Amino acid sequence: MESTEPATVSKDAIGQKSTISNILTRTILQFPLMGCCCEDLEYLADSDCLSRIESQGVRRNGHNEHGAFLLEDSITDQLDEVYFSDAEFKLALEVERNPTNWKAHFELGNYLLEQKTDLKKAQQHLMCSMRLSGNNTEPYISLACLHQEHGRLKAALQIYKKAIQKDSCNASLWTGLGSVYETARQFEEAINAYRIAMRLDPRLDIPCYNLGNMMYDVGEMEEAIEMFLQCLTINPNHEDACFNLALCYQQQGEIKKAHKYFDKASQLRLGIAETASTLLKEGKEKV
Numbered sequence: 001m002e003s004t005e006p007a008t009v010s011k012d013a014i015g016q017k018s019t020i021s022n023i024l025t026r027t028i029l030q031f032p033l034m035g036c037c038c039e040d041l042e043y044l045a046d047s048d049c050l051s052r053i054e055s056q057g058v059r060r061n062g063h064n065e066h067g068a069f070l071l072e073d074s075i076t077d078q079l080d081e082v083y084f085s086d087a088e089f090k091l092a093l094e095v096e097r098n099p100t101n102w103k104a105h106f107e108l109g110n111y112l113l114e115q116k117t118d119l120k121k122a123q124q125h126l127m128c129s130m131r132l133s134g135n136n137t138e139p140y141i142s143l144a145c146l147h148q149e150h151g152r153l154k155a156a157l158q159i160y161k162k163a164i165q166k167d168s169c170n171a172s173l174w175t176g177l178g179s180v181y182e183t184a185r186q187f188e189e190a191i192n193a194y195r196i197a198m199r200l201d202p203r204l205d206i207p208c209y210n211l212g213n214m215m216y217d218v219g220e221m222e223e224a225i226e227m228f229l230q231c232l233t234i235n236p237n238h239e240d241a242c243f244n245l246a247l248c249y250q251q252q253g254e255i256k257k258a259h260k261y262f263d264k265a266s267q268l269r270l271g272i273a274e275t276a277s278t279l280l281k282e283g284k285e286k287v
Helices: 010-030 036-042 047-061 065-077 086-097 102-115 119-132 138-149 153-166 171-183 187-200 206-217 221-234 239-251 255-286
Strands: none
Touching: 086 102, 102 119, 102 138, 119 138, 138 153, 138 171, 153 171, 171 187, 171 206, 187 206, 206 221, 206 239, 221 239, 239 255
């Protein structure tokens, strides 16, 4: 059976940091004037990168000043290839320091999930977080989303149902359950889950929007319109809800209303594009 225990950071990240630190420390001791090496004591390298660094530096050129400078340059050039980014290392180190802290495993698992760097390890940390979390259901949602994204719908359903047993009044859990049922084309169960989510938290726009889409797909235009309008009451800037509402009105022959919401959707999209353009321009100016 495949192990679900997350690999500890001490074996890889901390070990690699120690190794690279030792190399740099030896270099600094041999060549005290190379102050630039001191800064690199903060960086890490994985085993492959470390091997390349050593072969390009100390091993190939011997323990001389030229080799030391090559080592320094090699480390600097390859920082982007480091396996553990600064953020990932800090999260992994927190897990190492607090192995029974569900939040530490949860944050590392979520980071790996978002970065898509190591989904297997992300799953391991999220499962560990789930076991340690007590009545907190955040890890359940992340793990269920991972399974749903990769088509493991039965596993996702089981996780949501287990989480709902712990917290049956959590609207986000019912929304997630509805989404998995919808993906599995179990529409009656999906509609029921979305309605429960809406009743538990009327401020959530996602179940309204998803339910509107389902009603549109089966030709229930009046109910779809009601759901999209409700979604826009909660979130007036929901571009997709505007566009889909326009489609509903077009299907109903209400062209004036359709134009109104098509225009609103276009304005929202233009606003998003202008905001993105401004942010990109600001980023370039900072550089």
